[in-house]
Amino acid sequence: MTVRTPDPDPADRPDPDDRPDPHDDGGRLPGVGPGWLTDLELEQVRRRLPILYVEAVPVQLDGLGRVVQVGVLLRATALGEMTRTLVSGRVLYGETLRDALFRHLEKDLGPMAFPQLPASPVPFHVAEYFPLPGVSPYTDERQHAVSLAYVVPVTGTCQPRQDALELTWMTPEDAASEATAAEMEGGRGTLVRAALASVGALP
Amino acid sequence: MTVRTPDPDPADRPDPDDRPDPHDDGGRLPGVGPGWLTDLELEQVRRRLPILYVEAVPVQLDGLGRVVQVGVLLRATALGEMTRTLVSGRVLYGETLRDALFRHLEKDLGPMAFPQLPASPVPFHVAEYFPLPGVSPYTDERQHAVSLAYVVPVTGTCQPRQDALELTWMTPEDAASEATAAEMEGGRGTLVRAALASVGALP
Amino acid sequence: MTVRTPDPDPADRPDPDDRPDPHDDGGRLPGVGPGWLTDLELEQVRRRLPILYVEAVPVQLDGLGRVVQVGVLLRATALGEMTRTLVSGRVLYGETLRDALFRHLEKDLGPMAFPQLPASPVPFHVAEYFPLPGVSPYTDERQHAVSLAYVVPVTGTCQPRQDALELTWMTPEDAASEATAAEMEGGRGTLVRAALASVGALP
Amino acid sequence: MTVRTPDPDPADRPDPDDRPDPHDDGGRLPGVGPGWLTDLELEQVRRRLPILYVEAVPVQLDGLGRVVQVGVLLRATALGEMTRTLVSGRVLYGETLRDALFRHLEKDLGPMAFPQLPASPVPFHVAEYFPLPGVSPYTDERQHAVSLAYVVPVTGTCQPRQDALELTWMTPEDAASEATAAEMEGGRGTLVRAALASVGALP
Numbered sequence: 109m110t111v112r113t114p115d116p117d118p119a120d121r122p123d124p125d126d127r128p129d130p131h132d133d134g135g136r137l138p139g140v141g142p143g144w145l146t147d148l149e150l151e152q153v154r155r156r157l158p159i160l161y162v163e164a165v166p167v168q169l170d171g172l173g174r175v176v177q178v179g180v181l182l183r184a185t186a187l188g189e190m191t192r193t194l195v196s197g198r199v200l201y202g203e204t205l206r207d208a209l210f211r212h213l214e215k216d217l218g219p220m221a222f223p224q225l226p227a228s229p230v231p232f233h234v235a236e237y238f239p240l241p242g243v244s245p246y247t248d249e250r251q252h253a254v255s256l257a258y259v260v261p262v263t264g265t266c267q268p269r270q271d272a273l274e275l276t277w278m279t280p281e282d283a284a285s286e287a288t289a290a291e292m293e294g295g296r297g298t299l300v301r302a303a304l305a306s307v308g309a310l311p
Numbered sequence: 312m313t314v315r316t317p318d319p320d321p322a323d324r325p326d327p328d329d330r331p332d333p334h335d336d337g338g339r340l341p342g343v344g345p346g347w348l349t350d351l352e353l354e355q356v357r358r359r360l361p362i363l364y365v366e367a368v369p370v371q372l373d374g375l376g377r378v379v380q381v382g383v384l385l386r387a388t389a390l391g392e393m394t395r396t397l398v399s400g401r402v403l404y405g406e407t408l409r410d411a412l413f414r415h416l417e418k419d420l421g422p423m424a425f426p427q428l429p430a431s432p433v434p435f436h437v438a439e440y441f442p443l444p445g446v447s448p449y450t451d452e453r454q455h456a457v458s459l460a461y462v463v464p465v466t467g468t469c470q471p472r473q474d475a476l477e478l479t480w481m482t483p484e485d486a487a488s489e490a491t492a493a494e495m496e497g498g499r500g501t502l503v504r505a506a507l508a509s510v511g512a513l514p
Numbered sequence: 515m516t517v518r519t520p521d522p523d524p525a526d527r528p529d530p531d532d533r534p535d536p537h538d539d540g541g542r543l544p545g546v547g548p549g550w551l552t553d554l555e556l557e558q559v560r561r562r563l564p565i566l567y568v569e570a571v572p573v574q575l576d577g578l579g580r581v582v583q584v585g586v587l588l589r590a591t592a593l594g595e596m597t598r599t600l601v602s603g604r605v606l607y608g609e610t611l612r613d614a615l616f617r618h619l620e621k622d623l624g625p626m627a628f629p630q631l632p633a634s635p636v637p638f639h640v641a642e643y644f645p646l647p648g649v650s651p652y653t654d655e656r657q658h659a660v661s662l663a664y665v666v667p668v669t670g671t672c673q674p675r676q677d678a679l680e681l682t683w684m685t686p687e688d689a690a691s692e693a694t695a696a697e698m699e700g701g702r703g704t705l706v707r708a709a710l711a712s713v714g715a716l717p
Numbered sequence: 718m719t720v721r722t723p724d725p726d727p728a729d730r731p732d733p734d735d736r737p738d739p740h741d742d743g744g745r746l747p748g749v750g751p752g753w754l755t756d757l758e759l760e761q762v763r764r765r766l767p768i769l770y771v772e773a774v775p776v777q778l779d780g781l782g783r784v785v786q787v788g789v790l791l792r793a794t795a796l797g798e799m800t801r802t803l804v805s806g807r808v809l810y811g812e813t814l815r816d817a818l819f820r821h822l823e824k825d826l827g828p829m830a831f832p833q834l835p836a837s838p839v840p841f842h843v844a845e846y847f848p849l850p851g852v853s854p855y856t857d858e859r860q861h862a863v864s865l866a867y868v869v870p871v872t873g874t875c876q877p878r879q880d881a882l883e884l885t886w887m888t889p890e891d892a893a894s895e896a897t898a899a900e901m902e903g904g905r906g907t908l909v910r911a912a913l914a915s916v917g918a919l920p
Contacts, residue, residue: 173631428782
């Protein structure tokens with residue numbers, strides 16, 4: 109598995125704050141109207157309420173529906189470190205889960221990914237992220253987040269919109285490996301394995 | 312199906328504001344510490360963020376695991392009207408889904424219900440409540456709420472803690488009927504049918 | 515909802531015995547080799563063992579994955595009666611569930627249906643058909659059959675290969691109606707409703 | 718519909734090798750009536766039809782429904798080797814999945830295990846066993862078997878009825894380990910991991 113190093117130069121990114129971490133939501137834009145939160149308000153709420161997220165494990169299927177490739181995002185942190193994550197983001201006020209899932213898939217995979225959104229709104233897994241480790245396999249130091257996770261087949265070409273992101277396709281074996289799990293943010297190695305198990309592709 | 316009429320007199324209720332509607336959370340107590348929200352803050356946040364709920368359809372099983380009875384709550388509104396609802400409530404900051412589910416089951420069914428919490432954290436259904444009708448089958452005029460719904464077998468005796476609540480046991484046929492659906496708050500008739508379908512008991 | 519009356523003339527059908535009922539399997543061809551059963555052997559085994567089937571509820575999705583249309587097969591029985599059924603058929607010896615599902619989808623919907631086989635092999639429902647009514651909602655007078663049922667989005671054009679079959683597209687409301695349920699073979703109205711519930715589209 | 722369970726007295730058993738492998742069914746008793754198969758017939762059918770099984774992963778839960786222990790069967794083969802397996806067995810003609818599941822749980826865990834049969838008949842996984850390796854993760858040299866697998870909490874005391882069987886309780890970590898997987902028959906290490914993933918307990 110080889111990956112091209114994404115450009116860590118913040119100046120190249122259209123919005124340096126747009127995705128400071130995998131739980132960024134792409135919804136904290138200026139002028140979004142009274143229904144949404146300012147950055148400051150969001151920071152305050154994040155220590156008071158569990159925040160709802162959707163998360164997607166992009167996959168490629170063969171003609172019979174078997175998972176042959178798993179998509180994992182590689183991104184550079186503000187410190188220049190490389191970490192792996194999944195498609196994820198916050199559900200906004202008034203937004204359906206499907207709309208949120210579609211929006212984040214387009215944000216992270218580009219407009220030509222042609223994701224097949226699931227017919228069922230029931231996630232394969234619910235990942236509970238807590239600021240402190242030990243409560244669950246998942247951690248997010250910024251907040252208590254509850255993430256509904258879906259396996260999403262994509263049929264087009266993935267081109268992450270943000271320069272700091274790369275999409276890597278892996279075999280199910282590589283995606284489930286200890287090595288990959290060690291590189292994933294917030295314990296998402298467990299989430300990838302649960303995704304593979306849900307589609308009968310866990311080695 | 313017969314039900315005892317619960318006392319609609321607000322004066323008899325220990326806390327008149329304790330359960331103004333089925334989405335009440337049982338967590339807005341005084342002095343709960345900095346991790347939670349005051350009533351005022353909660354009101355403001357409810358128009359800014361989707362609020363995470365858990366919801367339970369209590370059932371009684373026979374020895375082979377088949378659903379034979381479905382528990383539906385009957386309660387008096389502030390106006391003295393009778394409506395039906397399910398066990399539900401908000402997930403608090405720092406609380407796991409299991410803890411929230413257990414807390415609300417105990418609140419609504421009493422300490423002797425002995426609910427069998429699901430081994431799987433994956434809900435059978437995700438109900439999206441919006442303030443305006445038409446976006447989904449579910450409405451909640453106060454807020455945008457996303458509710459993870461579970462079928463929960465109970466093995467003990469249910470005794471709702473709040474005077475304004477009654478638990479009625481119904482057959483799957485009665486629970487799935489149009490008549491029951493018409494009495495349920497916020498479109499929860501659809502949720503009951505989805506619950507029955509998930510356990511193979513939808514007529 | 516309008517349907518063209520399929521031609522019940524046996525002479526027009528490529529194989530008059532090919533689909534005597536909805537549980538036909540398309541696998542009882544002459545000379546299929548030692549791994550399969552003759553018609554006579556199959557008849558005998560059908561009274562001795564539960565027979566494994568796959569079943570599909572074809573659906574059309576909108577761009578966000580919501581079910582907008584449900585496909586129901588209309589066919590003429592040997593007596594000229596019209597009944598409704600779903601895509602279904604037997605799993606053959608040595609055949610994977612995916613292969614069986616794909617084969618029966620192609621048999622009943624034609625080669626241009628382009629079904630999206632599910633990434634997960636877990637069915638949304640398991641329908642147990644018994645010769646005598648009352649054991650479950652599903653009956654099949656010929657046999658004890660256990661059917662793994664899937665919701666399958668189709669993206670192409672459906673053209674049933676067999677003249678005695680028609681595919682009708684219905685809204686979720688029509689598909690879940692009592693009128694449709696009354697026309698469906700073997701209790702499959704319950705199966706259609708369970709399918710709709712599993713994708714959050716049960717009215 | 719009546720189902721006879723196997724006689725727990727070893728002396729009464731017509732076949733001392735009643736469980737030569739994990740796919741044995743405990744249903745091949747003499748005099749079971751015309752609805753069942755003789756040993757010879759079963760052998761013949763096993764090379765002609767996929768055979769339907771149910772399989773159970775016994776677990777112990779804590780008070781909040783979390784899996785804390787996983788039950789794995791240890792048994793001696795005819796050659797004196799020790800291998801690990803799960804509760805499993807064939808579904809008989811006329812038998813519901815719930816009846817079959819209950820019967821095999823009682824056979825393998827004893828009458829005091831008090832298993833909590835699932836409210837939902839939908840399995841967490843469908844394991845497809847083929848005689849030749851490579852088609853799926855699961856193999857069974859005797860037959861093509863399709864097994865509906867369930868996670869089943871037990872609340873009592875497990876005491877396998879058959880002398881050659883032992884039940885071992887393991888932590889989720891041990892049950893999911895490579896070492897355990899290597900000892901499990903027919904690829905069931907994958908099945909145990911899928912079970913743990915389905916309940917959010919996969920490490």
